[in-house]
Amino acid sequence: MKLIILDRDGVINEDSDAFVKSVAEWHPLPGSIEAIARLSKAGWTVAVATNQSGLARGYFTAQTLEAxxxxxxxxxxxxxxxxxxxxxxxxxxxxxCDCRKPLSGLFRQIAEHYAVTLDGVPTVGDSLRDLQAGAAVGCQPYLVRTGKGRATEGKSLPAGTRVFDDLAAVASYLLET
Incomplete structure (x- = not known):
């Protein structure tokens, strides 16, 4: 199985410091939808691991998140x-909890779901906590410069982190190697 784990806000869709609270506020980043489709059509299993504390804060409901x-x-x-x-x-x-990144509970849930180890599995994020959560369970971290990525790039990244402009560039790299 070729598995990839993506963060959501700032990687797939626009991020907001005021939270993405509705379908109307959920806007995909240029090229991200096509990148996911390209990976999927090439045989990759695409999983998403996302912190959504807006639920706990009462900014939106579980039904809105599902929408x-x-x-x-x-x-x-x-x-x-x-x-x-x-x-x-x-x-x-x-x-x-143990699932809020930078902890790796979401990644362990994904590994358990597929009954796989995550050694070398690409994980794509725009924040340090995304990369730390994946690296802690053996994932290969990929930082994108979308969302909070440009600010994150200046931080001390997990060893071996690869940096790309956006999810489309990561997909192109993975599909060419």
Whole structure:
């Protein structure tokens, strides 16, 4: 299985410091939907691991979150691809869970779902916590410069982190290697 794990906000869709709270506020980044579809059509299993503390904060409901994810799935399907799995952390920063990145609970959930190890599995994020969560379970971290990525690029990144302009560039790299 060729598995890839993507962050959502800032990688697939525009991020917002005020949170993405509705389907109307959920806007895909240029090239991201096509990139997911290209990976999917080439045999990659596409999983998403996303912190969604807006749930705990009461900014949106679980139904609204599911509607956003359904929109993502529909857009990718319209390009001939498939989003295989989406796992989210609904907790706030002080809730003490093990799934909120930079902890790696979401990644362990994905590994358990597919009954695989994550050694060398590409994970794509725009924040340090995305990369740390994946690296902690053996993933190969990819930083994109979209979302918070340009600011993150100046931080101390996990060893071996590869840096690309956006998800489309990561997809092109993976499909060429």
């Amino acid at each position: 956003m994810h359904q929109r993502l799935r529909e857009l990718v399907a319209a390009q001939g691809g498939h989003v295989d799995l989406i796992r989210h952390c609904p907790h706030g920063p002080d809730d003490g």
